[in-house]
Amino acid sequence: MIFGPYTFLILIIFVASLLIQAYLSRTYSRWGNVRNSRNLTGAQVARLMLDENGLSHIPVNAVPGNLSDHYDPIRKTVNLSEANYHVPSVSALAVAAHEVGHAIQDKVRMPALVLRGQLAVPLSLGMNLAPLLLLAGVFLQLSGLLWLGVILFAGALLFHLITLPVEFDASRRALAYLNSRGLVAGRESQGARNVLTAAALTYVAGFAMALAQLLNVLGIARSQND
Template identity: 75%
Template sequence: MEFLGPYTPLILLIFVASMLIQGHLTRAYRTWGQVRNAHNLTGAEVARLMLDENGLSQVPVQMVPGRLTDHYDPVRKTVNLSEGNFNVPSVSAMAVAAHEVGHAIQDKVRMPALVLRGQMALPLSLGMNLAPLLLLGGIVTQLTGLIWIGAALFGAALLFHLVTLPVEFDASRRALVYLNQRGLNGSAEGQKGARAVLNAAALTYVAGFAMALAQFLNVLALARSSDD
């Protein structure tokens, strides 16, 4: 049985592609981070406005350290914006803030995919810490059962990434619809910038799914070969 698995070259290829996609996101974010949005609103102000107009005035907007660490916390019910977006009136900050509020709206309407992702997050994070150890232990000791357990955990990770795609795409769709309808995008340039930032971010989730798929196929092949 091969130790690396037949899909290792594909994994390496996707890894390189992911780095390129991350670079594309960084460039798009930096480019439109230097362009002020039409109404000179900071990310925090855009988030607050969008939350209030969608019946979520009780949801706070908080600043968190780091770069592109923006996220919505469905447990604490908070919209968290990174330092580079919280106080900056850029097109990038506006787009990212609206995207995170999109998740808050999903939470309000109990979007099934968001609920499922939340239920999977904690147990999967624990399981994925064990998966490589189980896989390695199974290969070294030739215990097929451990390898199949590892494969099952990688399969669960693939499902998580699959569920994440509609959640992220829908949040971006809600963001763009709101910004356009509310006129916050302003000119065609603002609309182009917001779409460019959100599309670049979406590609990172597609790359994450592709990596999870390749890893699962690789581990599945190793598990099957262990039965031979």
Template identity: 80%
Template structure:
């Protein structure tokens, strides 16, 4: 985004992120076409998992788009994309269980999830301001603005770092539930669910790597301004 000592690293991470996103799409496309052993749609799996974890009051809703699935901690809803909600595939089953994993985290007040929620609003405001501070610092030669922008990007890095255990834990809960209830059926079904969730996890790792590369780059620019 800004030329600095780590610009090449940013480009490398960007290319890697695009490759990981393509891998996720390819993996889900494959397992999104394989029927799961119980012929349960993503909505069926989510409803069953919610009910069996004392979350019967949380609705499961369909939302437009592809892989736009998410749990809304404000409205307390599990939102499944069109390729998950009504599809009885291995991929849909895995994604739906993952989103319910977030609902369970919310129920037990997982510290990392709570922290991420508290960081979201101020971080969005800060990230809208950070590029302006960096540009002003560069063109006006005011190192203080550069350092303030670097600090805001540091918070973004922290947000991505906190996100990792939240996402990994949701996938762990999903896989454990599917295996314990025999929904994945073991064998191909179990391997497929794991493959989909692993591919999704890699996108969050890539997000953290990009945030780290950007932070190091901006830190380098700020340091050079002091010389």
């Protein structure tokens, strides 16, 4: 990391991100140990929600890892970590319904999801190149490379910005479905909300970090031009 005017802010957000990750792990673990009253596994809830939304063709797979759950828009599969796939916990219901929420977004062609998919590969490459261009621009005194790096950092911020409504909407769909179908009751509903809120905070932290990094590199670029 190159030190700039916002380096301290980046460090603060980094620490905050670690705390958020710890909060997510604690919340997920807590509700992962609470069996839901319907005794349904994440796989069963995902299958039910997919079928009821006209997505019977989408398979639900178990994948290794912890919190490795995701929807694959290329292969059209809902992938749940083994714990969420097999265990009838409140956390499993919340996470499974969230991933199916992404599948529903894909079905209705949610603009933000479509845009994120189109930009994912080029912006990912840009995120990897940006620090290298920034370093080269600073040490070689090449303002063109420096500002190109700034533009790529801005692309990273754009990706995080687009991700926020996609994730929030998937959680909204998940909670609405679980509550409307009576799959969570009483404190289980609040538990599912807590799990999804904790997960959402990680995306907010990612956006904040990208914003701080962009401000930092902007400050570096301006100082190099002075």
